[in-house]
Amino acid sequence: MSKGNETENPLMPVTARGEATRRKILDAAEEVFGELGYYEASISEITRRAGVAQGTYYIYFHSKRTIFEELVTDIGERLRAEMRAAIAGAPDRIEVERRGFRAFFNFVARHRRIYSIVQEAERVAPEAFYAYYHKISQGYVRGLQEAMDDGTIRKLDPEAIAYTLMGIGHFIALRWLIWPPQGGQKMNNDELPESVFESMIEFISNGLSTHISG
Template identity: 35%
Template sequence: MKSERRTRKLPLVKKLGRAQKLTRAEKQSHIRAALLDAAAKVVGEVGYSAAMVSTITRRAGVAQGTFYNYFSSRQDLFDQLLPSMSNEMLGFINQRSSHAANDVAREKLRFEAYFAYLLARPEFYRILYESELFAPEAFQKHIQVIAQGYQRVLRRATNAGDARAVDPREYEVIAFMLMGARKYLSSRFVRSNDSIRELPDFVTKAYMRFVCNGFWDEQADDASPSLSRQTKKKVLAPEGLLRSEKA
């Protein structure tokens, strides 16, 4: 038990071939990041309700009293955990998709990057979906940030002439449809027995076919059921509606 109470020595930063101690600000940043990372691992393993401060600090390698220099309570940590991981996830996705040649290619890379992030950080899945109950403010903030990001992409595509003009109110609808697709595809094809596996290629192909080409004829309605069996190329775009090159 003694070994568990010892604080882990912080790493040294190498500069010009010589070891240099961390500055006070760097040390504080390191400890805070270590606590958030440990919290992510613990919540990912046992859930919010069973994630104790003592377990988190032991995993982070810091004294339990140190925790309260960075977070006022366990709930304060929970409230900051999802936003922290959301920023990490968005950075990960942007890094993997920024070099795309066009909007369609960018959407494919963004879609694949989301699932690659889940594979790299499997704890994010549980943190996200349990946060609605245990950290509702953080959950709502996450949903708002992601939805607004999607809507900016849609508007940018429309302004660039890469997507058809739609009622501005539809951008929010499309954003939540795409967020829902990721949620349920994660549940069905990626999460298995509390672990995360790679996304099958056929899922990406099906998603891109739907997003880029559409599925139901846009003229189909309840009054003309026969039209619903027709399919044709439509303007469905990256993270929204995109113009098909063959349309």
């Protein structure tokens, strides 16, 4: 454990080993909350999967609710970090959207259970839930506003378009990566069909285009 920090923030381990343990518990919590839901999940199941003692758990987290809240915040941070890395250096806004959406779907495909966790947070941990979406939307609004100001995309209400784009990603992910196949239709849930991705990007690209259309 670190030297002076415990008094200031006793629940935040700063050594590499402490951080690894904390990460192990958060990953186990992601599994357990994702499979069982908040109400059915238990701290004992989380510690069992993480392979740590209950006493160790309480060094890092206060309660079931606090680990759930931290998990939602953690998921949001990891998602935004991956999207930021993916869009770095993109030459224009459409390419930002293409790379950002690609990174988003990759993230969801690798963490399918985060979706039910984040959705359940609306009732269980509303502050963490709203912060999750608010932070994503803030980055979006900033990027869209810039592209509108320099005339590379159509001038529209940037917040309306931010939520429009977030909604598109959400539902495409639900339908092709999260929900079970519909009506017995065989689907490859490992990744999004390319035709779906390209149709979505073409729609978005035209929606944002400055060209006048009729």
